[in-house]
Amino acid sequence: MKTVVVVGAGLAGLTAALELVDKGFQVTVIDAAGRAGGKAGSDRDAAGIMRDHGMHIFPGWYANLRGVLARIGVAECLIDHDHVAYLSRGKYPDIRILKESSSWRNNVHNLLRGPLPWYRNALYFYFLLDLAGQHFDKRRFLDQVSETGLLYARWYRDEEVARFCQANILHAASVNADEVSAMSWQRVVRNWLSAPSPFFSIVRGSLQDAIIDPFVRVLRDKGVAFELGRTVTKLDVAGGRVAGVRWGSSAGPGVSVADRYVVAAPLEVVGRLVDDDVYAAAPDLGEVHRLQAEPMSGFYIDLADKIPGLGSSFCFLVGSQYGLSIIDTTPEAATSALSVVVSDFGPMRSLSPGLIERLVLAELREYLPIPAASVVRTALHDNADTPLYINTAGSWADRPGTRTQIPNLYLAGDYCRNPTDLATMEGAVVSARIAARELGHDEGVALAGPDVPREMSPFLLRLLVRLSAPIMVIPWLRARFG
Amino acid sequence: MKAVIIGGGLAGMTTALELRRYGVDATLLEASPRLGGKAGSDLVAGRYEDHGYHIIPAWYKNFRGILAELEVVLDDLQGYHFLMPGEFPKFVPISFMQPFAEGVIPTPDKILCLYFVSQMVGHSMSRKRYLDRLSLVGLLRSRWYATEPMSHYSQDNMLKAVAVPAYELSAFTTRLVGWNWFSNPFPFISVLRGSMQETLIHPFEKRLRATGADLRLGWRVAKIAMSSGRVDHVVAQSPGGTLEKVKGDVYVMAANLEIARTLVDDDVYVGDPDLGRIHQLHAAPMTGLNIYFNRKIEGIPHDHIFLIGGNYALSFIDVSQHWPGLPNTTLSVISSDSLPLKCVSPDGWWKALFGEIKKFLPVTEADVEHYYLHKNVETPLFLNTIAAWPNRPAVRGKIPNLRFAGDYVQNITDLATMEGATCAGMDAAVTILDDAGVPHRRMPSHPFRWPRAVFRAVEMMAAPLVPPVYLWSRLGGLFK
Numbered sequence: 001m002k003t004v005v006v007v008g009a010g011l012a013g014l015t016a017a018l019e020l021v022d023k024g025f026q027v028t029v030i031d032a033a034g035r036a037g038g039k040a041g042s043d044r045d046a047a048g049i050m051r052d053h054g055m056h057i058f059p060g061w062y063a064n065l066r067g068v069l070a071r072i073g074v075a076e077c078l079i080d081h082d083h084v085a086y087l088s089r090g091k092y093p094d095i096r097i098l099k100e101s102s103s104w105r106n107n108v109h110n111l112l113r114g115p116l117p118w119y120r121n122a123l124y125f126y127f128l129l130d131l132a133g134q135h136f137d138k139r140r141f142l143d144q145v146s147e148t149g150l151l152y153a154r155w156y157r158d159e160e161v162a163r164f165c166q167a168n169i170l171h172a173a174s175v176n177a178d179e180v181s182a183m184s185w186q187r188v189v190r191n192w193l194s195a196p197s198p199f200f201s202i203v204r205g206s207l208q209d210a211i212i213d214p215f216v217r218v219l220r221d222k223g224v225a226f227e228l229g230r231t232v233t234k235l236d237v238a239g240g241r242v243a244g245v246r247w248g249s250s251a252g253p254g255v256s257v258a259d260r261y262v263v264a265a266p267l268e269v270v271g272r273l274v275d276d277d278v279y280a281a282a283p284d285l286g287e288v289h290r291l292q293a294e295p296m297s298g299f300y301i302d303l304a305d306k307i308p309g310l311g312s313s314f315c316f317l318v319g320s321q322y323g324l325s326i327i328d329t330t331p332e333a334a335t336s337a338l339s340v341v342v343s344d345f346g347p348m349r350s351l352s353p354g355l356i357e358r359l360v361l362a363e364l365r366e367y368l369p370i371p372a373a374s375v376v377r378t379a380l381h382d383n384a385d386t387p388l389y390i391n392t393a394g395s396w397a398d399r400p401g402t403r404t405q406i407p408n409l410y411l412a413g414d415y416c417r418n419p420t421d422l423a424t425m426e427g428a429v430v431s432a433r434i435a436a437r438e439l440g441h442d443e444g445v446a447l448a449g450p451d452v453p454r455e456m457s458p459f460l461l462r463l464l465v466r467l468s469a470p471i472m473v474i475p476w477l478r479a480r481f482g
Numbered sequence: 483m484k485a486v487i488i489g490g491g492l493a494g495m496t497t498a499l500e501l502r503r504y505g506v507d508a509t510l511l512e513a514s515p516r517l518g519g520k521a522g523s524d525l526v527a528g529r530y531e532d533h534g535y536h537i538i539p540a541w542y543k544n545f546r547g548i549l550a551e552l553e554v555v556l557d558d559l560q561g562y563h564f565l566m567p568g569e570f571p572k573f574v575p576i577s578f579m580q581p582f583a584e585g586v587i588p589t590p591d592k593i594l595c596l597y598f599v600s601q602m603v604g605h606s607m608s609r610k611r612y613l614d615r616l617s618l619v620g621l622l623r624s625r626w627y628a629t630e631p632m633s634h635y636s637q638d639n640m641l642k643a644v645a646v647p648a649y650e651l652s653a654f655t656t657r658l659v660g661w662n663w664f665s666n667p668f669p670f671i672s673v674l675r676g677s678m679q680e681t682l683i684h685p686f687e688k689r690l691r692a693t694g695a696d697l698r699l700g701w702r703v704a705k706i707a708m709s710s711g712r713v714d715h716v717v718a719q720s721p722g723g724t725l726e727k728v729k730g731d732v733y734v735m736a737a738n739l740e741i742a743r744t745l746v747d748d749d750v751y752v753g754d755p756d757l758g759r760i761h762q763l764h765a766a767p768m769t770g771l772n773i774y775f776n777r778k779i780e781g782i783p784h785d786h787i788f789l790i791g792g793n794y795a796l797s798f799i800d801v802s803q804h805w806p807g808l809p810n811t812t813l814s815v816i817s818s819d820s821l822p823l824k825c826v827s828p829d830g831w832w833k834a835l836f837g838e839i840k841k842f843l844p845v846t847e848a849d850v851e852h853y854y855l856h857k858n859v860e861t862p863l864f865l866n867t868i869a870a871w872p873n874r875p876a877v878r879g880k881i882p883n884l885r886f887a888g889d890y891v892q893n894i895t896d897l898a899t900m901e902g903a904t905c906a907g908m909d910a911a912v913t914i915l916d917d918a919g920v921p922h923r924r925m926p927s928h929p930f931r932w933p934r935a936v937f938r939a940v941e942m943m944a945a946p947l948v949p950p951v952y953l954w955s956r957l958g959g960l961f962k
Contacts (some may be wrong), residue, residue, distance in 0.1 A: 140630060141619065141630060141633040141634055141637060141648075141649075142619060142622065142623050142628055142629075142630055142632075142633045143623075144617075144619050144633075144647075144648075144649035145617070145619055145620045145623050145649065146616075146617060146620060146649075146868065148612065148613065148615055148616065148620070149616050149617055149619070149620025149621075149623065149624075150620075150623075151613065152613050152614075152616050152620060152621075152624055153620070153623055153624030157613055158613075159611055159612060159613055162612045162613045163612045166612060176615075176869060178612070178615035178616070178868045178869045179650075179867075179868060179869070271824065271825060272825055273825075274822075274824075274825050274826070275825055275826060275827070276826050276827050276829075276830040279822075279823070279825075279826050279830060279834075280830070283793075283822065283834075286821070286822025286823060286824070286826070287822050289821040289822055289824040289825075290821050290822070292764075321755075346758070346759070346761045346762045347755070347758025347759050347761060347762070348751075348758055349758070349761040350743060350744065350746050350747060350751075350758075350761065351747070351748050351751055351758075352747075352748050355748045355751070355752070359755075392650070393617065393619075393620075393649045393650070394619075394647055394649040394650065
C-alpha cells in the first residue's frame with residue numbers, strides 16, 4: 001500500500017485525504033494546530049463558545065464542497081438564503097434587498113427595488129452580463145486587468161456603479177474591485193448565473209461542530225492517521241524528490257516519510273518551505289512569494305436584546321470604513337447574536353484587540369441601534385496571522401499548479417491554480433480533488449477529479465449584451481444626466 | 483521652535499536642511515550608524531556599497547536643486563538600452579533621439595506606444611473618481627488601438643524602472659511620470675560619479691553639521707508618546723542602550739514605511755485614524771547586486787541597460803564608465819523582481835541572479851573578483867499601486883504637531899523616488915515654517931511641464947495616422 005503524507009488539515013488537506021484513502025492509499029495528515037479545519041474551523045473564545053474564523057457562506061455553485069458534505073453525511077447542516085441585504089449609514093431600518101436571480105419576479109424586483117436607483121441597477125446587471133461574456137485569454141498581458149479596469153473601458157461606465165461593484169467584491173471576497181482580476185470575477189459571475197439558487201447557504205452552528213469534526217471522524221474510521229500539533233519546518237529534498245517532511249512539536253522534532261506528499265498548507269507556510277533545496281528542484285514554487293494575502297476578520301457580538309428588522313439577512317454595511325457585513329445567527333431567538341465580517345481589517349493591523357473591538361462596535365452603532373448595555377459579550381478573531389489569498393489582476397501566472405516540478409510533491413489549497421479560480425472553500429476542495437487525481441494518476445490509480453459546473457454559453461451572453469445595448473442607452477443617459 | 487525628525491534618509495535630511503536654513507532648531511534621530519538610508523551606501527570591507535544604482539532624470543528638479551547646492555557633479559546619459567538573452571553585444575537603444583529604432587517590438591507598436599503616452603498625458607483623470615483607480619494595463623486596454631506587444635513593452639519599461647508590474651502600477655502615477663519626462667527630455671538621466679555615500683550623503687551631512695543641526699546617529703525611535711491628541715515626546719533607544727525621552731515642539735516622521743507602520747499604535751491611531759491606511763500600502767524590495775569583475779568587458783554601452791526576458795527583471799549600469807578609479811568593469815545591478823528568492827540563502831540568491839546575467843553577458847564566475855549582494859528585504863520600496871494614493875499619509879494629518887515625510891507620503895512627485903522624498907521633506911519643512919510664521923521661499927517647485935493642451939494637440943494631429951498604423955501592426959502580426 002502506497003503511503004501519502006498530507007501537510008495541513010484544512011479543507012484542502014481533509015478533502016485530499018478523503019479522496020486518497022478511498023482509493024486505498026495509507027494517508028497521514030499533519031497539522032501545526034491542535035485541531036483540524038484551518039481557516040474553515042473554529043476555536044473557543046474566552047467564554048468557551050465555539051467561534052468560526054469568520055462568517056462562511058456556501059453559494060449554490062459550491063458543487064464540489066457540497067458533494068464532500070454529502071459524502072461525509074453532513075449535507076443537512078446548511079440553511080439556504082435567497083437574498084443579500086444592504087444597509088447604508090444612518091438609514092436603519094431601511095434595508096435594501098438583492099434577491100437571487102432565479103426567477104423573473106426576482107430580477108424585476110432587483111431592477112426596480114434593488115440597492116441602487118433603477119437605472120444604476122440596470123447598468124450594474126448589464127455590466128455583470130458583459131463581464132460574464134468577455135473573452136479573456138490567461139496568457140494575454142492586456143487581459144491582466146482588474147474589474148474596475150474592465151468597467152472603465154465600457155461605454156456605459158458609471159462612477160456609482162463602480163463603487164457598488166467595489167462594495168460587493170470587498171464584502172464578499174476581502175479584495176478591492178480595483179485590484180481583483182476581472183478574469184477571476186468573471187468566473188464567479190458565470191457560476192452564479194449558472195446556479196442562481198440557493199443564492200448561498202450558511203452553516204447551522206459552528207463549522208467545527210457541523211463539518212470539520214464529523215469530517216475527521218469519517219477519515220479516522222477509514223484509517224487516516226492524524227498527527228496534530230506538528231509544525232512543518234522543512235521539506236527534505238534528495239535526488240530531485242521529497243525524501244521527508246521535518247516537523248517540530250512540543251515533544252521535539254521529527255521526520256515523516258512517505259512515497260508521496262501533498263502540501264495543503266496556506267500560502268505563507270508554503271512560501272517559508274521554499275528554501276535553497278526546494279527552489280533548486282522547483283524554482284516555480286518561488287513564485288508563491290508574489291501572491292498577496294489579506295486578513296478577513298471575524299467579530300462576534302452577543303446581545304441581550306433583539307435588533308428588529310434584520311431577520312436572517314446577510315447584510316452589507318454600505319460605505320463602512322472596515323468593510324463590515326453582519327448576520328444575526330439566531331434569527332428565531334429573542335436575542336440577537338451578530339456575526340460580523342471585517343473585510344477591510346488592514347487599517348487596524350497594528351492595534352491592540354481591545355481597541356479593535358471598540359472601533360468595530362463604534363462603527364456598527366452608526367448603522368444599527370446597539371445600546372451599550374445590551375452587549376453581553378464580544379469575541380474577535382483578527383486572523384492577522386492567517387490571511388486569505390486575494391485574486392489580484394495578473395496573479396494567475398504566479399499561482400502554482402497542483403502538480404509541482406518535484407515528481408512526488410503536490411500542492412492543494414485555494415491559492416493553487418484551479419477551475420474555481422477565486423479563493424474560496426470551493427477552490428480549496430477543487431484543488432485538493434485535482435491534486436488527488438494527479439497523485440493517483442502517477443500511481444496508476446484512476447480518481448474522478450472535480451465536478452466542473454455547466455455554464456451559459458459565452459457566445460449567447462455576448463449576443464444578448466450586443467442586442468440589448470440600444471436599450472441600455474436609456475439608463476445610461478438617466479445616470480449620466482440625472 | 484524645535485523640530486524632532488525621525489529618520490535620517492533623504493526626506494529627513496531635506497527637512498533638517500530647510501528648517502536650519504530658516505533658523506528652526508532641528509534634532510535628527512537616525513537608527514543606523516550612518517545617514518542616507520536607502521539613498522546611502524554601507525561601508526563593507528573597505529568599499530562603499532550602494533543599495534542599488536540611482537538614476538536622476540532631468541525632471542528631479544528639487545533633488546537637483548540640493549545637488550547643485552552641495553556642488554555634486556553628475557554624469558549625463560541620453561537614454562537606455564535593451565539587451566535580449568544571447569544577443570550580446572547587440573544593444574537596442576531606447577531614447578528620445580531614436581524613438582523608432584529597430585528591435586524589441588515591431589515599429590508600428592512602438593509608434594502606437596508613443597501615441598498612447600501623448601493621449602495618456604493629455605487625458606483627464608481624477609484621484610477622487612473610483613473609476614480612475616486603474617492600472618497602466620487597464621488604461622491601455624481601454625484604448626481601441628491597444629495591442630499585445632504594446633502591453634509587453636510598457637511592462638518591460640515600467641517593471642525595471644519602478645519594480646511594479648504594469649497591471650498593478652497606477653495609471654495616474656504613470657501619467658504624471660510620462661508628463662514630467664516628455665516635458666524634460668534632456669538629459670534623459672544622470673548618475674553620480676561615485677558611491678551615494680561619498681558623493682552625496684557625506685557632503686550633505688557636512689552641510690547639515692555646518693548649519694548647526696543636531697544629528698544623532700544610532701538612536702532608534704521606539705514609540706511616539708501621545709498626550710491629549712498631540713505628540714508629547716518620542717522614546718528612543720540611545721547608542722548606549724538606554725531609553726530616552728526626546729522632546730520638541732513638532733515631530734517629523736521621516737522613517738521608511740515599515741518603521742512608520744510599527745509606530746502607528748493605539749494612541750497614534752486614536753489621534754489620527756487615517757494613519758491606519760498606511761498598512762494598505764504595498765512595498766517590495768529592489769535587490770542590489772554590485773559585481774566587481776577582474777577584467778574590462780568591452781562592448782557595454784555607458785548608458786542604463788535593461789535585460790529583457792529574464793526571471794528577475796534585471797537592469798544595470800556599468801559604473802566603471804562613470805566613476806573615476808575603476809579600471810575593470812563594475813556592474814551595479816538591480817533586480818526589480820527577486821521575490822521568488824525570498825526564503826533562499828544569500829549564496830543561492832547570488833547563483834540565481836548571476837546565472838541569469840550569464841545568459842546575457844559573456845562572463846563566468848572566473849571573471850568575478852568580488853560581489854556584494856544587497857537583498858534589501860528589510861528595506862523595501864513603496865510601490866505606486868493602483869489605489870495607493872488615498873491610503874498614503876498626508877504631510878500634515880490630524881495630529882497637530884506631527885508631520886510625515888518620505889517618498890510614500892502624498893507629494894507632488896507621486897512616484898516613489900528620491901525626488902519624491904525630497905519634495906515630501908520640503909513639504910514637511912514648509913508646514914513647520916508656516917506654523918512658526920517664518921517667511922521662506924516657495925518649495926517644492928514643480929518641474930517644467932508642457933500644458934496638457936500641447937499633448938492633446940499632438941494626439942489630434944497624429945490621430946488620422948493611428949488606424950493605418952494599427953492595421954500595419956495587426957497585419958504584420960498575421961504575416962509572422
